[in-house]
Amino acid sequence: MSDQVEHARIEDQGAIHAEVYDLGAQALSLIASGRGLYSLFVRTLYYTFRGKRERGAVAAEAFEIGNRSLFFLCVTMGCIGMIMVYQAGLQTQRIVPDFSLLGPTYLELLVRDFAASIGALMLSTRVGAGIAAEIGSMVVTEQVDALRMSAADPVDYLIVPKFLASLVMTAVLIVIAGTVAFFTGFITAHFFFDVSAQTYFSIQLIDAGDVITGAVKCVAYGAAIPVVSGYCGLSTHGGSEGVGWATTRAVVNCSLTIIIMNFFISGAGLMIFKN
Amino acid sequence: MAQERSLEVKVGALILVAVLILGGFIVMMGGLSLEKTYPLYVYFDNPGGLQTGAAVKMAGIKIGSVKELGFNTSHVNPKTGKSSLIKARANIEVKYRDIIRKDADFYVTSQGVLGEQFLAIDPGTGATAPLGENAEVDGIGPPRLDLFLAKSYELLDTTLAGIRNNRELLGDIMTNTSGLLKGLNGTVTENRDRINRIVQNFESLSQEALTLTQNARRNYVDNPKMLRTIDNVEHLSSEVRRDATPMLKDAKDMLANLNRISATVGDQKEIDKLRKTLEEVAQLASRANSIAGDAQSIVGHIKKGKGTVGALVMDEEMYDDMQEMVRDLKHNPWKFLWKE
CATH class of the missing domain: 1.10.287 (Helix Hairpins)
Incomplete structure (x- = not known):
């Protein structure tokens, strides 16, 4: 309410003044969010090595993030894989009707970028939203405050098990979902473009740089999803509506983080493994 | 407790599946092969896009891989006389050792239009000995499309600049050429029969020249x-x-x-004597000439049958009578003494 009063007071001083005020306020808010996110990440890393975890907490989170997301991710990546190969095949057919590199190029794309990025984006919609909703509802029902009163850091108790589980299960899910996407792509290539298995299943274009870039992305996305969505959950305010907004912000911020990280990791990968 | 264990088993199973997939993929990518290999060294001026780990193929079958690529300027190609720049170490499976001969060709090619490049081997003929371990050979680099395009671009650029700078001159040349061609066409049309005759004449001329050459060869060469x-x-x-x-x-x-x-x-007196002698000889010769002329006229008379000697020589009847008389006198010698 005080912000609204302050904003009304500023508006009285002129439109341009109000615009500058909004810009400055948003910039400060963004910087504060960045600092909070960084602080949460550092604390998560600290408690990962020094914290005390409840027995079975990581396994339960791993089951929740991994096993329960497996079907969703496989179906999504399988469908996207079929569409990708079909479209690539159509474009190839227009230029050179030679499908000998359809499988190898698609596999290179999957390993280097596609499986990790699309898989993580899909995972963030399910896992990120779930984490933000769970922690946000705990915040609005003051369970997090109760944890703090009990001398239990909510980062150690809530975020770290999810962080560890996500770190492992994101990589696991991406490997499995990528494999599914490659196989569904083969089905499309075989039935629509008569590509044989011997031609399609070729790793001739894959090199160590592709695998390392893909692996780094798996780890980075696996770490980013619980941290970003946990931060959105912990910064929830305003009751059940606030929980809804926290969930939305978690999905948006996770997606944005994944896209930005993809840009930087791919750029670094290209610079390091350009040969 | 049992439920928790079940949970952990499910998570563990999922992780195991992913690890197996990833492990299998990495093993495949590393080209894990238990076959024994032997090294061959191939020199190139420019191996193009050939990379370490690229396949070595013979007749489309993978028989090894390129393990090392590096600079080496100590080797001189005996065919070109230039030192090669790149030395590649290729590890070939031992079972193919006897197939690759000393006259084998090593060249860099690619899988399809966009595929990665690999080292291909044409094994050579059985007439030569097998190429042994650690052999050093000269390879054939891939076609330099980049160089070709760069040079083509330069040529095209120069041509375009030439056309652009001489637009008027080229226009004049085209106009003149067009007029020339029109004139030539008119001349050819008007003189078609004459040209045909010229061509026919030329053909017959060439035919005759051929015959002449053949005859000359037959008569004067062979x-x-x-x-x-x-x-x-x-x-x-x-x-x-x-x-x-x-x-x-x-x-x-x-x-x-x-x-x-x-x-x-050499004396003057002797020379005078000689001169005098020569004059006398000249006189003698003129006399001999007149005598010869007289003799010639006499012979002419004789040939004409004039006079007694001419009749005797030229008249056949008299000759026959004389012959008859001589024969008769031979048979009847008394006729010398007595006339009937």
Whole structure:
């Protein structure tokens, strides 16, 4: 309410003044969010090595993030894989009707970028939203405050098990979902473009740089999803509506983080493994 | 507790599946092969996009991989005389050792249009010995499309600049060429029959020239008479060569004699005598000429059958009568003494 009063007071001083005020306020808010996110990440890393975890907490989170997301991710990546190969095949057919590199190029794309990025984006919609909703509802029902009163850091108790589980299960899910996407792509290539298995299943274009870039992305996305969505959950305010907004912000911020990280990791990968 | 364990088993199973997939993928990518290999060293001026780990293929079958690529300027290609820049170490499976011969070709090619490049081997013929371990050979680099395009671009650029700078001149040339072609076409159309005749004449001329050449060859080249003539000339020249020395010696002697004669006759008195003698000889010759003319006229009379001798020589009847008379006198010698 005080912000609204302050904003009304500023508006009285002129439109341009109000615009500058909004810009400055948003910039400060963004910087504060960045600092909070960084602080949460550092604390998560600290408690990962020094914290005390409840027995079975990581396994339960791993089951929740991994096993329960497996079907969703496989179906999504399988469908996207079929569409990708079909479209690539159509474009190839227009230029050179030679499908000998359809499988190898698609596999290179999957390993280097596609499986990790699309898989993580899909995972963030399910896992990120779930984490933000769970922690946000705990915040609005003051369970997090109760944890703090009990001398239990909510980062150690809530975020770290999810962080560890996500770190492992994101990589696991991406490997499995990528494999599914490659196989569904083969089905499309075989039935629509008569590509044989011997031609399609070729790793001739894959090199160590592709695998390392893909692996780094798996780890980075696996770490980013619980941290970003946990931060959105912990910064929830305003009751059940606030929980809804926290969930939305978690999905948006996770997606944005994944896209930005993809840009930087791919750029670094290209610079390091350009040969 | 059992439920928690079940949860962990499910999570563990999922992780295991992912690890197996990832492990299998990495093993496949590393080209894990239990076959024993032996090294071959191939030198290139420019191996193009050939990379470490690229496949080595023979007749489309993978038989090894490129393990090392590095600079090496110590090797000189005996065919080009230039030092090669890149040395590649290829590890080939031992079971293919006897197939790859010393006259084998090593070249860099690619899988399809966009595929990665690999080292291909044409194994060579069985006439040569197998290429052993650690052999060093010269490879054939991939076609330099980049160089070709760069040079083509330069040529195209120069051509375009030339056209652009000489637009008016080229226009004039085109106009003049067009007029020339039109004029030529008109001339050819008007003189079609004449040109046809010229062509026919030229054809017959060439035919005759051919015949002439064949005859000349037959008569003067392949002819044995000609060969004999050449032999004779050769023989003559050899005779001349042989007799030249004595002839020269004789000529020298003769010249010496002439010198002596001229020295003897060199006096004015002797010269006057000779002149006088020559004049007398000339007179004698003129007389002989007149005598010969008289003799000639006498012979002409005889030939014409004039006079007794002419009748006797030229008249056949008289000759026959004389012959008859002589024969009769032979058979009847008494007729010398007695006339019937």
